[in-house]
Amino acid sequence: xxxxxxxxxxxxxxxxxxxxxxxxxxxxxxxxxxxxxxxxxxxxxxxxxxxxxxxxxxxxxxxxxxxxxxxxxxxxxxxxxxxxxxxxxxxxxxxxxxxxxxxxxxxxxxxxxxxxxxxxxxxxxxxxxxxxxxxxxxxxxxxxxxxxxxxxxxxxxxxxxxxxxxxxxxxxxxxxxxxxxxxxxxxxxxxxxxxxxxxxxxxxxxxxxxxxxxxxxxxxxxxxxxxxxxxxxxxxxxxxxxxxxxxxxxxxxxxxxxx
Amino acid sequence: xxxxxxxxxxxxxxxxxxxxxxxxxxxxxxxxxxxxxxxxxxxxxxxxxxxxxxxxxxxxxxxxxxxxxxxxxxxxxxxxxxxxxxxxxxxxxxxxxxxxxxxxxxxxxxxxxxxxxxxxxxxxxxxxxxxxxxxxxxxxxxxxxxxxxxxxxxxxxxxxxxxxxxxxxxxxxxxxxxxxxxxxxxxxxxxxxxxxxxxxxxxxxxxxxxxxxxxxxxxxxxxxxxxxxxxxxxxxxxxxxxxxxxxxxxxxxxxxxxxxxxxxxxxxxxxxxxxxxxxxxxxxxxxxxxxxxxxxxxxxxxxxxxxxxxxxxxxxxxxxxxxxxxxxxxxxxxxxxxxxxxxxxxxxxxxxxxxxxxxxxxxxxxxxxxxxxxxxxxxxxxxxxxxxxxxxxx
Ligand SMILES: Cc1ncc(COP(=O)(O)O)c(C=O)c1O
Numbered sequence: 001x002x003x004x005x006x007x008x009x010x011x012x013x014x015x016x017x018x019x020x021x022x023x024x025x026x027x028x029x030x031x032x033x034x035x036x037x038x039x040x041x042x043x044x045x046x047x048x049x050x051x052x053x054x055x056x057x058x059x060x061x062x063x064x065x066x067x068x069x070x071x072x073x074x075x076x077x078x079x080x081x082x083x084x085x086x087x088x089x090x091x092x093x094x095x096x097x098x099x100x101x102x103x104x105x106x107x108x109x110x111x112x113x114x115x116x117x118x119x120x121x122x123x124x125x126x127x128x129x130x131x132x133x134x135x136x137x138x139x140x141x142x143x144x145x146x147x148x149x150x151x152x153x154x155x156x157x158x159x160x161x162x163x164x165x166x167x168x169x170x171x172x173x174x175x176x177x178x179x180x181x182x183x184x185x186x187x188x189x190x191x192x193x194x195x196x197x198x199x200x201x202x203x204x205x206x207x208x209x210x211x212x213x214x215x216x217x218x219x220x221x222x223x224x225x226x227x228x229x230x231x232x233x234x235x236x237x238x239x240x241x242x243x244x245x246x247x248x249x250x251x252x253x254x255x256x257x258x259x
Numbered sequence: 260x261x262x263x264x265x266x267x268x269x270x271x272x273x274x275x276x277x278x279x280x281x282x283x284x285x286x287x288x289x290x291x292x293x294x295x296x297x298x299x300x301x302x303x304x305x306x307x308x309x310x311x312x313x314x315x316x317x318x319x320x321x322x323x324x325x326x327x328x329x330x331x332x333x334x335x336x337x338x339x340x341x342x343x344x345x346x347x348x349x350x351x352x353x354x355x356x357x358x359x360x361x362x363x364x365x366x367x368x369x370x371x372x373x374x375x376x377x378x379x380x381x382x383x384x385x386x387x388x389x390x391x392x393x394x395x396x397x398x399x400x401x402x403x404x405x406x407x408x409x410x411x412x413x414x415x416x417x418x419x420x421x422x423x424x425x426x427x428x429x430x431x432x433x434x435x436x437x438x439x440x441x442x443x444x445x446x447x448x449x450x451x452x453x454x455x456x457x458x459x460x461x462x463x464x465x466x467x468x469x470x471x472x473x474x475x476x477x478x479x480x481x482x483x484x485x486x487x488x489x490x491x492x493x494x495x496x497x498x499x500x501x502x503x504x505x506x507x508x509x510x511x512x513x514x515x516x517x518x519x520x521x522x523x524x525x526x527x528x529x530x531x532x533x534x535x536x537x538x539x540x541x542x543x544x545x546x547x548x549x550x551x552x553x554x555x556x557x558x559x560x561x562x563x564x565x566x567x568x569x570x571x572x573x574x575x576x577x578x579x580x581x582x583x584x585x586x587x588x589x590x591x592x593x594x595x596x597x598x599x600x601x602x603x604x605x606x607x608x609x610x611x612x613x614x615x616x617x618x619x620x621x622x623x624x625x626x627x628x629x630x631x632x633x634x635x636x637x638x639x640x641x642x643x644x645x646x647x648x649x650x651x652x653x
Contacts, residue, residue, distance in 0.1 A: 053556040054429065054542060056436040057280040063423060075554040100278060101541045105555035126280040127541065131268065150281040154443065159284075177282050177444075179437050 003121045004093035005146050005169040008044060009205045009226060016227025017218070017255060018045035018207055019234050020097065022065040023082070024074025025051075026238055031079065032086035034238070037245045039092050041252035045207075046090070047124065047229065048083070050076055050098030057126055059181030061232040065239065076102045076111075080118045087119035095148065095169070097124040108136050112143040122146030122169040130166060137166075150174050153193040157200060164202045171204040173197055173225065175211045182233040183211035186220055194224035215257045230255060263508040263575065263584065269457020269545075272582060274574035277456035278541045282440045286448075287544075289363065291458050297362050298355070298465060310354050311469060314387070315344045317351075319470075321477035321633070326605040333626035336487070337608070337636045338474055340499060347611065347638030348467060348499045349380035353449055355466030357384040360447035367391045367446040371435040373400055373428035373495065374566035374613060375407025376638055377451030382416035392416040395434040397427040400565045407642050425559040427568045428495070432543050452496025453573030456544030460501075460573050467502025474633055475506055482631065489624070491516040492635035493617040494533075494587070495566045497573040499637035504585070514586065517576060518620040520562035520613075521589040531560035533572045534580045534587040542570070548577040563592035563646065566613040566638075590619035598622070599640065600653045611638035612646060 008016070019038050023031050035046050051066035051074050058066070076098075083094060096115065103111050103125065115123070123145055125133075133140075133147065140147050146169025151160050154177055164171055175190055176183075186194075197206055208221035209229035221228035234251060241247040269275040269291075277287055297303055311317040319339045328335045340348035353370075360368060368390050372378030378394040385392035394411055398420040401408050411418050424430040432454075439448045453460040453467075475485040490507055492500035494517040507513040522530040530536060533548050540549035542557055550558040550570040562568040572580075579585030590598070599615035602608050610618065614637045626632065640647065647653065 053424070054433050056433050056543070057282065057440060059437075067423070070556060075556075077554070099541075101549075101551070101557075102555035104541060105538075105551065105553065127278045127544075129277060129279070132276070132278075152282050152284075154285045155281060163281075174282060178441050179282075 003144050003146060005121045008093050009170060012044060013226060015222050016044045016207060017252070018047055018227065018229040019043045020047040020049060020229055020231035021235055021238060022049040022051055022062060022069050023079045024069035024072055025065040025235070026068070028069065028072040028074050030244065031082040033244060034248065035086045035090050035094070037248040038252065039090050041249040042256065043092065043252055044227070045093050045095065047095045047097050048079065050079060050096055050102055052099040052102055055099060057179055059179040059232060061236050062180050065235050076106050080114050083120055084118040093121040094119065095122040095124060096120055100125050100128045109139050112139045112145055115145060116143035120145065122148050124148045124172060126150055130163070133166065148172050152177055153190065160197070160200060164204055167204055169204070170226065171202060171206045172229070173206050173208045175208050175221070178210060180210055180232050182213035182236070183217065184213065185217060194221070198224045215255055218255050263578070265457060265461050269461065271574045271578035273539065274545070274547050274577040275457055275460060276546050277544055278546065279456045279544050280440070283443065286439065286443050287456050293363070294359065294458050294462050297359055298462070303358060303362070306358055307355055311351065315350050315354065316342060317469065318473045318477070319343060321474060321481065323481070324606050327602065330605065331621050331626055331632070332628055333630040333632050336631070336633045338470060338503065338633055339636050340470065341608070341610065341614070341636050341639035345376070345380045345383050346641060347376040347380065348470065348502060349377040349451060350383065351469055351502065352451065352463050352466040352498060353377070353380040353384045356447070356449040357388050357390070360390070360449070361388065363447060365445060365447035367442070368449055369393045369395070369435050369438050369446055370449045370451060371395045371428065371431040372451060373431065373568060374564070374611070375400065375404040375411065375642060376566060378416070378418070379407050379410045379414070381449050382411040382414035385416065386414045393438065394418050395421050395431040395438070397421045397425070397431045399426040400428065400431070403646060404565055404642055405645065427565065429557065429570055436543065452498040453501045453575055454496040454543055454545065454571060460545065460575055463498050464501040464505060464575060467498050468505035470499070470502035470635065471504060471506035474503065486510060486513055487633045488630040489514045489516055489632040490635070491518065491617050491620065491632060493518045493567060493613050493637060494572055494576055495569050495613060497576040499635050501573060501575055503633070503635040508584070515579065515584065516620065516624065517585055517587040518617040519587055519589040520564055520567035520595070520616055521591045522561040522563070524591055525589060529561035531562040531568050531570065532589040533570065535589060537571070545574050547571050547574045548580065564595065564612040564616065566611070567616060588620040588623050590616045594619040596650050599647070608636070609640035610636060611640050612643045614638055
């Protein structure tokens with residue numbers, strides 16, 4: 001597989017900054033503008049959330065943004081069109097993250113075909129079981145879509161290796177057993193887990209997500225892996241922003257700032 | 260024999276499975292690997308049966324309802340789950356799951372509730388076992404089932420309002436799942452129906468299967484033959500129906516009838532009749548029939564009955580529907596309320612409004628005079644007095 005994700009991680013081994021935001025939030029047509037601003041501001045990777053009515057793994061911020069997006073008419077078909085359009089300017093890897101039901105209704109085969117055509121590089125489908133993924137693996141593979149899976153502090157070493165074998169692009173290390181949401185720092189136990197992951201010699205680069213909210217948490221997450229993912233803190237900022245482009249630049253700069 | 264039992268992965272035909280984020284994998288995997296051995300253990304069975312007998316009050320009567328039988332021109336028996344301690348069948352499951360939770364070494368319990376019956380049944384067993392209890396309940400349901408909220412509090416539970424979505428059962432379930440993701444180690448989630456990721460649907464169905472086990476024995480005693488022609492039960496998630504159907508699943512001559520809530524009417528846009536309106540989809544960890552938009556967003560259901568106000572059904576029922584083994588009818592708010600009042604007047608029993616939906620669909624069935632019909636009277640109407648009063652026509 002040689003998509004934008006493999007190129008990114010081939011060139012950049014540390015301090016990769018991935019930013020997550022919900023498609024169609026704050027306004028339904030903001031998806032493309034946010035992606036362009038992120039590229040300009042110096043993010044490395046863009047994760048776009050496919051809104052779902054019942055996001056059981058998400059905390060209040062992403063729940064609220066998903067609801068607002070859906071209320072404004074956001075849907076998967078529209079998102080794929082938006083990605084296709086933003087590809088006229090944006091060269092960063094784009095990963096779509098979402099619950100499985102909207103994709104099942106779209107049809108997994110149709111989704112893979114249209115995602116590739118739109119310029120999507122990978123997908124994160126947290127509630128798709130490994131067994132079901134294996135059934136459909138060739139659809140993702142044939143469309144050059146990386147499938148990024150989650151591991152958590154409670155995932156056994158053996159299962160981490162299995163998930164690493166099945167995943168491509170990168171491995172999403174959830175920082176704690178929790179729903180999504182910003183946190184201020186990591187505990188010693190979390191640091192142990194990051195160290196454990198780093199020591200496993202995995203074939204995929206590891207990005208740490210959930211709870212990364214500022215320069216301090218970004219830096220400590222980056223110490224053990226290839227980089228980190230900021231989600232809820234960024235989505236909160238978007239919700240309060242009066243000038244998306246300026247605020248996105250400021251946000252990315254603040255995450256990257258060295259203390 | 261195994262057509263209606265789930266396979267290793269928890270599939271009933273096309274439906275079931277465990278669609279959960281990795282954060283819940285250790286909990287669900289622990290349950291999957293251990294539940295059969297724990298539940299099958301002789302000491303577990305002894306404790307379970309003792310509590311059902313002396314604490315819940317089982318076996319519940321199978322009562323031949325003479326005046327209701329005259330109306331429907333068939334022999335109608337009522338399986339009196341309304342006489343269980345706490346007033347509904349829900350406690351059969353919570354007794355089983357609290358014993359399981361103890362064997363898993365869990366010190367805290369969470370649950371979702373719609374009508375509040377499952378919440379009360381969970382708070383009850385937590386008090387009994389001295390475990391900390393948190394119940395998630397939609398804010399709307401807290402208003403329309405106020406007495407049950409206070410019952411839970413008296414029993415020592417913390418009741419947390421779910422304020423997302425329509426603020427009903429689906430939203431309470433979302434919040435309970437989020438709580439579990441955030442507290443996986445010390446907490447067991449007592450799901451209240453035959454929904455959720457495998458092994459919950461099978462686990463809950465087994466705990467509720469005592470209902471049909473007793474029906475068989477009681478029918479044998481009362482009419483010399485364990486088989487009715489019909490078993491009728493209301494279906495929210497489907498736990499009382501699963502329990503009433505369980506030991507008849509492989510007896511094709513026994514008609515299995517599920518009664519869903521049509522709300523203001525199946526086509527009104529305000530309904531919870533899942534088999535009529537749903538398509539296969541994934542919610543709360545299993546693939547099942549689901550009310551949803553073409554884009555795969557879950558449609559907010561509506562029913563006057565908080566316990567049936569859910570956009571899905573358990574995967575067993577989706578399979579019964581798709582395979583034709585079960586027949587699913589539905590009743591509107593109006594039909595259910597009338598059937599509830601009818602039972603009160605004919606038999607002196609005020610049923611829960613959930614249960615009233617099962618009574619209402621009797622009017623849609625054509626019986627012959629020698630048919631034997633068992634209606635699972637899943638709960639009593641005490642909790643629904645405010646709704647009956649507001650409805651007013653009695
Ligand atoms: C009395 C009664 N019957 C039925 C139900 C519906 O649940 P299920 O379909 O799981 O039996 C409820 C749920 O609260 C209930 O309280």
